Amino acid sequence: RVVLVTEADKLTDKEQEELLTSLKNREISPRSTLILLAENLDHRKRFYRGLHEFGCIVEFQKLKGAAMERWAESFIGREGYGISAKSLRQIVELAGQDLQTLASELEKLFLYAGKDKNIPDSVIEDMVRGSRRHSVFDLVDAVANKDRKSALKLLADLLLREDSTYAAAMMARHCRQMLIAKECMLQGNSPQDTANAVQVSPYYLDKLLRQARSADISVIQRMYIQLAEIDRRLKSSAGDGPTMLEKLICEL
Numbered sequence: 308r309v310v311l312v313t314e315a316d317k318l319t320d321k322e323q324e325e326l327l328t329s330l331k332n333r334e335i336s337p338r339s340t341l342i343l344l345a346e347n348l349d350h351r352k353r354f355y356r357g358l359h360e361f362g363c364i365v366e367f368q369k370l371k372g373a374a375m376e377r378w379a380e381s382f383i384g385r386e387g388y389g390i391s392a393k394s395l396r397q398i399v400e401l402a403g404q405d406l407q408t409l410a411s412e413l414e415k416l417f418l419y420a421g422k423d424k425n426i427p428d429s430v431i432e433d434m435v436r437g438s439r440r441h442s443v444f445d446l447v448d449a450v451a452n453k454d455r456k457s458a459l460k461l462l463a464d465l466l467l468r469e470d471s472t473y474a475a476a477m478m479a480r481h482c483r484q485m486l487i488a489k490e491c492m493l494q495g496n497s498p499q500d501t502a503n504a505v506q507v508s509p510y511y512l513d514k515l516l517r518q519a520r521s522a523d524i525s526v527i528q529r530m531y532i533q534l535a536e537i538d539r540r541l542k543s544s545a546g547d548g549p550t551m552l553e554k555l556i557c558e559l
Contacts, residue, residue, distance in 0.1 A: 308339045316345035323354040330361040370406055375399045379409060386417055388424050394431040442468075443477045444514065447485070450530060450559055451522035458556045462549075471548020472541045475534050478552075482531040488512075488519040526559055533559075 318326070328334075335341055341362075348355050358364055370378055376399050383390055390398075398412060420426050442465050449458035465474050484505045491501040502512045533555050540546040 308336070310339060310341045311344070312342070313344045314346075315343035316348050318354075327354065327357040327361070330357070375406070375409065378406070379413065382410065382413060383426075388417060388420060388426055390416075390426045390431075391428055394426065394428050397431045443474075443481045444518070447478060447481050447527070447530070448518055448522070450556055451518070451526050453523075453526070453559070455556060459553060462552055462556060466549055466552075471552060472538070475537050475541060475548070475552060479531060479534040479538060482527050482534065484515060485519045485522065485527050486524070486531065488515050489524055492516065492519065530555065530559055 330341075343358070348358075355364075376395055379399055380390075380395060383395075398416070399409065401412065416426050416430065419430055442461065446458060446461040446465060449455075449461055462474075465477075469477070484507065487505050488501060491504055496504070498512060501516070505512065505515065507515060537546075537548075537551045537555065540551065541548050
C-alpha cells in the first residue's frame with residue numbers, strides 16, 4: 308500500500324514529532340510505502356534530520372535557464388522530433404520556469420509536426436506572438452471594463468517581458484484593431500472583409516469582435532489617443548515609460 312502525504316512541510320511541530328516517533332518505532336507496516344511531498348523543508352530542523360535517518364530524502368531542484376533547455380532538448384529527442392536551437396530557446400522562454408507548461412507546449416508541437424518529425428521555426432514564432440497578443444488582449448480588456456486592479460497587474464507582467472516603447476506600441480495596435488473591428492461591424496462587413504481590414508487571422512478575429520462588442524469604445528478611443536502621445540514622448544526620451552502607462556490606466 309502506498310500512502311501519499313502532500314504539503315508535509317505544513318505539518319505542525321506536534322504532528323512532525325508524532326510521525327518521527329512512528330517511523331522510529333516501526334509502527335508503519337513494512338508492506339506500506341509512505342511518501343511525503345514538501346516544497347520547502349528546513350534542513351536545520353529535527354524533522355528533516357529524522358526523515359533522513361529513518362527514510363530516504365530525494366530533492367528535485369527547480370530547473371532554470373540552460374537546465375530547462377537541456378531538459379526540453381532531451382524530451383524532444385526522446386520523442387523522435389527535431390527543433391532548431393533558436394526555436395528551442397524561444398519555447399523555453401515562453402514557458403518561463405514552469406516545467407509542466409513547457410511539457411504541455413512541446414506536446415502540442417509534436418501533434419502539429421505529426422509524421423514530419425521536424426518542428427518548423429514559423430510555428431514557434433506564431434506561439435510567441437500569440438502569447439504577447441494574449442497578454443495585451445487581456446490588458447486592454449481590463450482597461451475597457453474599468454478593472455483598474457487587474458489592468459495594472461497585467462501591465463506589470465507585460466513590462467517584465469517587454470520594454471515600455473514596445474508595450475505601448477502593442478497596446479496602441481490592439482486599440483486600433485478594436486476600433487476598426489467596431490466600425491466594420493457597424494457597416495455590416497463580412498467576417499473575411501473585417502479580418503482583412505483588421506489584419507488578423509479568422510481565429511483571432513472572433514475574440515476581437517466579442518471584445519469590441521462588449522467594450523466601452525469611448526474608453527478605447529481615449530486610450531488610443533493617449534498611447535500615441537506616450538509613444539511620442541518615449542521616442543523623444545521625455546518621460547518614464549512604466550509610470551506613464553500606469554498613469555494612463557488610472558486616469559481612464
